Amino acid sequence: MNRLHPVxxxxxxxxxxxESLSYTWVIPLLFVLFKSKSSQSPWFIAAAVLLLLLVILSVGWLRWKSFVYQVNPGSIYVKSGIWVKKERWITxxxxxSVDSTVRVYDRLFHTITLTLEAAGGEKSGMVLSCISQEEEERIRGVLLQKPSPGADAAGQVPSEEARITAVDLSEQIGIPLRDLMLHSTLSPKFGITFVLLFSGLMKIWDGSRRDAEALFAKLPLWLGPYWILYSLLLLAAVSWIISLSITLVGDYRFTLRREEDELCIERGLLEKKKTTIRQKRIQSILIVQRPLQRLLGLVSIQAVVIRGGEKEESRKTSVLMPILKAKEVPVFLRMYTEYRLTDSYRHLDKKSWRHYVVLPFFVGLLVCVPIVLWVPRPYGGLGLLIPILAFILGWMEFKHVGWWIEEDQMSIRYGTLSRRMVIMHRNRIQWSRTTQTVLQRRRGLASFKAAMASGKDAMKVSLRHVPANEASKAMVWTQSKKPT
Structure with missing residues (x-):
């Protein structure tokens, strides 16, 4: 039996x-107790905090002491638990997936944290914290059924020619620093950070109006007549620096590598993470193109992957490539996935445009009427923009929606300002259905929806208000699955 590193x-x-945070109902009771006791003895809070730290460290030591594992030729055996002993085998x-993370304390002790995700629900995965690099490679070799470094499946060292061929079969792509900087600028993090900083400044203005007024009185003297523009540019620069820092911490030296039927993703600055995704676990491909990315001809590629571990249960997608040129997408998909990009799409008929344009327009009218009547002028007039904006967005979505079925693959694109494209494999679809309302029946329309397994909740994609015969064709296509 093996133990983890003491750290x-x-x-x-x-x-x-x-895990103890679930007992939040105890916090008000402890607060009342501390408040009453701290007035009598100032040392009570310090003693209570020290006792709490001792309890947490003691529990950590007990859990480490009871955690043992064994690497067998065809499985990993783990035994854990303080009061209730748990025994698990992973084959x-x-x-x-087998993911590794090098945290800050891992660097100090030259260790790696390994996360194993297995099918079977939320509690089926396990974490091996602080193991050596050699142990991590040995566990990967067992679980991913790979031979040890320098040996083949029979344990023999391959020849030089075979070794060169194996290296040539591995494909790799990375993201330069300049592309990461561009990705940080185009990502929503930049806009969110800017709005949060601006809101914080407005909050400070309301809280200390005298000091703020004195500061704003000096800004024209310091920055000149265009001090408002310069202030906004300075705020945008600070937001960009924060957004870039977040991007670098998470995606620094982002590298995607293909090794036979597996994809290995390595990234991170403070914490170096390595994620392994088996191609057969990819349920669908999601291509995202935000407004600024579309202007520059860039996209982001994500993979919908089955996740069964405790930490990944709520996440549906894994980023295969944060930023990529749109014209390089067909080659990228052909090289790193089993999916392909199509150039042909079927579009919506003219009888579908009412559902995308007219209905949102009338809903916008209903919303804008009370705004125009009750909001003081001239701000109330801005409510008239709501139906106009709803009309424009509905028309953009109507023109963009498209789908195409080709052999065992279906592609669906949708969206308005941010556009998305989902590429699904027929054998990866978990369920599908068609619906038809009274208005749709009159115009010969229907809606089609399909879902792919991706953890606790399935990821769903739908085609709304398409011709009824096309929805029926999609249903027939999903039901004629071939054995994998």
Whole structure:
């Protein structure tokens, strides 16, 4: 039996603290107790905090002491638990992904944290915190059924020619620093950071109006007559620096590598993360193109992957490429996935435009009427923009919606300002259905919806207000699945 590195006691202590947060109802009782006792003795709070730290560290030590594992030729055996002993076996057939993370404390002790995700629900995964790099490679070799470095499946060292061929079969792509900077500028993080900083400044203005008025009185003297423009530019620069810092921490040295039927993603600055995705676990491909990305001809590619671990249960997608030129997408998909990009799409008929344009326009009218009547002028007049904006967005979506079925693959594109394209494989679809309302029946329209498994909740994609015969064709296509 093997034990984890002793520093993993910190991991177990932090995990125990996170799990104890579910008992939030105890916090008000402790607050009342501390408030009453602290007035009598100032040392009470310090003693209580020290006792709490001792309890957390003790639980971390007990969980580390009871956690043992064993690497067998065809499985990983793990035994854990303080009061209730749990025994788990993970075999290569149940493994969905093997992810490794090098945290800050891992660098100090030259260790790696390994996260194993297996099929079977929320509690089926496990985390091996603070193991050596050699142990991490050995576990990967067992679970991913790979031979040890320098040897083939039979344990023999390959020849030089075979070794060169194996290297040539591995494809790799990375993101330069300048592209990461561009990605940070175009991502929503920049806009969100700008809005938060601007809102914070307005809050400070309301809280300390005298000091703020004195500052704003000096700004024209410092920055000149265009001080408002310069202030906004300075705020945008600070927002960009914060957004860039967040992007670099998460995606620094982003590298995607293909090794046979697996995709390995490595990224991170403070924490170096390595994620392994099996191609057969990819349920669909999601291509996202935000407004600024569309102007520059860029896209972001994500993969909908089955996730069964505790930490990844709520996440539906894994980013395969944060930023990529749109013209390079066909080659990228052909090289790193089993999916392909099509150039042909079927578009909506003219009888569908009312559902996309007219109905949102009338809803916008209903919303704008009370705004125009009750909001003081001239701000109330801005309510007239709501139906106009709803009309424009509905028309953009009507013109963009498209779909195409080709052999065992279906492509659906949708969206208005931010456009998305989903590429699904027929054998990856979990369920599908068609619906038809009274208005749709009159015009010979219907809606089609399909879902792919992706953790606790399935990821759904739909085609709204398409011709009824096209919705029926899509249903027939999903039901004629071939065995994988």
């Amino acid at each position: 993993s006691m910190l991991y177990f202590a932090v995990s125990s603290l996170k 290569p057939e149940r493994v969905q």
